[in-house]
Amino acid sequence: MPARPLRPCAAPGCGALVVTGRCALHRVADRRAQDVVRGSTTERGYDWAWRKLRARYLDANPLCECDECKAGKLKVTVAQVVDHRIAIEDRPDLRLEWSNLRSMSKAHHDAHTARTRGWGRAHRA
Template sequence: MPNPKASATPGAGGCTIKCAMTHRNEGQRMVTRAKSVCRHAGCGVLVDVSGHCDKHAAIYQKAVDARRGSASERGYNRRWQKARETFLNRSPLCVQCDREGVVQAAQVVDHIVAHKGDAALFWDTSNWQSLCKPHHDRKTATADGGFGRTSAA
């Protein structure tokens, strides 16, 4: 009996999605998304993922890095490394995973409220929480406006 959830939409070479999945497992190419144009003004290079072509990605990253400053300039120096290590030893589990009923080791000490250069808030341990990297990355990308980007609010 045919699977009613399998799409009959033709993919590469006239295959259905189910057929394409089988081919992928056999080492053949699966249908991919359309390429997009590099986001740099005036550049028409097609890229596999949304963003910038190789040439403009490097330029864009340099501009982001210059705006942010180095980790050391942002306060993440040897003193921070020691404080971070002590905090993770005392609070070794991800607090977000714990809320979800999962036991997961934390790798990151997160500032609950973004310090934005405020030294007092940066060093306030009541503003710290232990997070696993996936939860920290998700929080940074949503609450703080992203990795090195300023939030819209």
């Protein structure tokens, strides 16, 4: 299959040629700008209490609890991530509620996030 033609970086005024999107310099700048707006992990609710609860939850639930694994559609894998069933942005009061948590593998969590929030969509403020 032939390589895609190079095109200019999508950043205004940048002439760097890329396969798609933005050049490396502008991707880094975009990420930094997003991180400033996004806030630190602690500001987003992932403080010491969360880290402690997360470790306890993973110890108690070491396998992926995603809907597909529970339904037998995917091979059950070891969990690395603890997901909030109802997002912190929607219900901050459920942030540390055991019943609002589920353990997930990184791959299944990434797929779930892409489906529900969409990659590249602006985060809710």
